[in-house]
Amino acid sequence: xxxxxxxxxxxxxxxxxxxxxxxxxxxxxxxxxxxxxxxxxxxxxxxxxxxxxxxxxxxxxxxxxxxxxxxxxxxxxxxxxxxxxxxxxxxxxxxxxxxxxxxxxxxxxxxxxxxxxxxx
Numbered sequence: 180x181x182x183x184x185x186x187x188x189x190x191x192x193x194x195x196x197x198x199x200x201x202x203x204x205x206x207x208x209x210x211x212x213x214x215x216x217x218x219x220x221x222x223x224x225x226x227x228x229x230x231x232x233x234x235x236x237x238x239x240x241x242x243x244x245x246x247x248x249x250x251x252x253x254x255x256x257x258x259x260x261x262x263x264x265x266x267x268x269x270x271x272x273x274x275x276x277x278x279x280x281x282x283x284x285x286x287x288x289x290x291x292x293x294x295x296x297x298x299x
Contacts, residue, residue, distance in 0.1 A: 195276050210278035217281040225289070228280050233273070240270050 198204055205213070220226035221234055243249075244263050251262045284290070 195272055195279075198276075198279065205279050205282035207275065209282055210275050213278045213282050213285070214274055216285075217278055220281070226281060226284065228284060229277050233277075237270060237273060240266050244270075 200206075217226060217229065218234070221229045221231070244267055249259065249262065251259050
């Protein structure tokens with residue numbers, strides 16, 4: 180990962196952390212506890228704020244981190260662990276941001292979107 184991408188990833192993580200500290204925003208632990216509910220709602224089709232594609236990428240990222248097979252072997256000092264760390268940071272960032280959106284959706288009464296033309 181080059182310096183620009185590293186800086187962008189760190190900046191995005193910092194932005195989401197600051198978002199958890201805002202007065203009306205869901206806090207970090209509330210978001211953390213909401214992740215299982217969010218995943219269930221996505222799989223049941225109740226929550227449309229996260230696509231199945233994003234959910235699939237999160238699952239693949241988790242498998243990559245857990246898997247002993249890496250694109251860059253962990254025996255190479257620093258660089259071998261950096262790819263796993265970067266991916267873990269991305270996973271955490273996406274989950275925290277998405278969980279915050281989910282909690283906001285829950286707080287607003289779980290509105291649903293009806294596809295079709297508006298009726299006057």
